[in-house]
Amino acid sequence: MKPSPFEYHRPSTVEEAVDLLADLSDAELMAGNQSLSIIMSNRLATPDHIIDINGLDELQYIDSDGDAVEIGALSRHCDLETSEILREAFPILPEAAEQIAGPVVRNRGTIGGSIGEADPAGNYPCVAVALDGEVEIASSDGRRTIGAEEYFIAYMLTDLEEDELITDIRFSRDAFPISRTGMAFLGQKRAAQTWPTLSVASSIRVDDPTADAPTVEDVRIGLANAADVPIRIEAIEDELEGEPFTEAALDTVGEMAYENVEPQDEMHADERYKRELAREYTKRALNTANSRANT
Ligand SMILES: Cc1cc2nc3c(=O)[nH]c(=O)nc-3n(C[C@H](O)[C@H](O)[C@H](O)COP(=O)(O)OP(=O)(O)OC[C@H]3O[C@@H](n4cnc5c(N)ncnc54)[C@H](O)[C@@H]3O)c2cc1C
Structure with missing residues (x-):
């Protein structure tokens, strides 16, 4: 299918773009057009106006x-x-x-x-x-x-x-001093170049990377495709903060990830499978972030 007819606009400043947004009804912004073109070609969106912001x-x-x-x-x-x-x-x-x-x-x-x-x-x-x-x-x-x-x-x-x-x-940058912070992004995909089934973003800050058992000061954990919106699991952050990073703690927070996500069934991944992914990928991402914080 092809997109329905639309009028094309190409502003060259943010000011021009927001004026167009204010003036035109049923307008859609176009940036990289990697998602919009698919949506419009399937007529899931049929805007009257496209505002191409690539000139900004x-x-x-x-x-x-x-x-x-x-x-x-x-x-x-x-x-x-x-x-x-x-x-x-x-x-x-x-x-x-x-x-x-x-x-x-x-x-x-x-x-x-x-x-x-x-x-x-x-x-x-x-x-x-x-x-x-x-x-x-x-x-x-x-x-x-x-x-x-x-x-x-x-x-x-x-x-x-x-x-x-x-x-x-x-x-x-306040919470993320480079010398004491490790970060990791880990996604699970069925095939290369597809959307991930589930992803985890993690960050760990320790007090002293040279110590034998550094104390974890700050933890961040975010999950993608584990609910209707991207989520952060603060219970996991609270569980790890203020203690040394241990295998036992990692097992505990893996279980917390399993319990705290709210995934939907999909064609290739049911809700239970996504919970299993949340458990395993949360552990892997935190482990990687922790090892990066300590090098
Ligand atoms: C095969 C394939 C695989 C992909 N895999 C992944 C993946 O693994 N992970 C991932 O994160 N993404 C993935 N994507 C999506 C990709 O990252 C898209 O590029 C992105 O989601 C949309 O960016 P875009 O610049 O192309 O936006 P567009 O397609 O131009 O626009 C998308 C939407 O965002 C709005 N928009 C664009 N710019 C702005 C702005 N500045 N302000 C407000 N609204 C705006 C548009 O109006 C439109 O509604 C994949 C896409 C494809 C085609």
Whole structure:
């Protein structure tokens, strides 16, 4: 099938784009077009207007000012994959980016499109929820910021209004000192280049990596495709924080992951199988993050 007819607009600034969003009814933003084209070709969306934001060069950057890392919404997955800033400050983001589909999707798809689409299986949404990312949003009325956990409301439903545009995703560096923090992103896929059945984003900060049994100070755990929205399991974080990292604790939190997810049956993975994945991949991701924190 082909998309239904639409009028095409190509603004060159954020200001022009949000004015178009305010003026036009039934308009859809187009970024990397890796998801939108599929939805429109199947006529699951039939917008009257497409606002192509690929000319908004001001949204294509990855910056760090010491306090936070900011990623412009139009940054492509391949930009995140190869960013030296991210490899140093938030290595989980290049790791999440390199696991998205194949090179064609990664060369075009954007972080703004991924957060905008809000697929619960998406790689960045669960990283953003786990690491307290913030979504920065513009409209013709001004700008606002919302925490990722509040942004994702229900299945593919977000706090974003129809006249709003994501401008960037921000990660505060406060909780993640490079020398004492390890991060890991781990997804399980049926086949290369498909969406993952379940993914886990994890981060562990220890007090002293040179100690024999460092104390875990801060833990983050986010899961994708384990519920209708990307989720963070704070009970696991509470269980591990303030203690040394042990095999026994890992077994306990694996069980907590099994219990705390709320997955849906899918054609290739029923609810029980996804719970099993949550248990095993949570353990593996935390173990990897912990070993990285201690090297
Ligand atoms: C074969 C295949 C496999 C994939 N596998 C994975 C995977 O494993 N993990 C994963 O995370 N993703 C995966 N994806 C999705 C991929 O990451 C997409 O690129 C991404 O989800 C959408 O980004 P996009 O820039 O292409 O957005 P588009 O397709 O252009 O837009 C998607 C939606 O987001 C909205 N949007 C776009 N930009 C903005 C913005 N700045 N502000 C507000 N709304 C916006 C659009 O209006 C639209 O509704 C896969 C896609 C394909 C085709």
